[in-house]
């Protein structure tokens with residue numbers, strides 16, 4: 260296969276001229292094209308590494324952790340999301356761990372021993388997603404989830420896409 264001969268690069272001398280006055284310097288600076296750097300969710304999404312887990316294929320293992328912390332800020336956000344007073348949400352849905360940390364109450368589950376009280380056990384999803392606490396937003400703290408890797412491994416080797424090890 261033949262390729263087109265490369266064109267000889269046209270040599271151009273770059274002339275750097277020192278601006279004579281502050282006015283000239285300002286004018287010169289204004290002539291430099293400014294590249295717009297996107298900020299916000301769109302830019303973050305572009306820069307973020309691709310997720311290597313899919314919560315929609317998992318029965319919600321992380322919501323079965325016995326101590327899911329609910330800070331004061333989390334409680335206010337959740338209460339606002341639910342349209343209830345924070346005291347009511349605190350009383351109905353949280354309790355204290357032995358070390359005093361405020362945590363979610365649990366309900367018995369048919370897959371894991373128990374799950375966060377806000378987990379829909381039929382749909383296998385969080386019912387307060389937009390109002391969930393910080394710890395739920397941050398988990399699994401990276402682009403991969405150890406449990407999901409284990410789940411994929413077991414499902415692949417058993418040939419059963421529904422199995423929960």
Ligand code: SF4
Nearest residue numbers: 314317320321404407
């Ligand atoms: S255990 Fe991992 S894959 Fe499963 S719901 Fe939690 S973060 Fe998603």
Ligand code: SF4
Nearest residue numbers: 322375377378385395
């Ligand atoms: S608030 Fe939602 S995401 Fe957090 S543990 Fe409960 S069900 Fe899971």
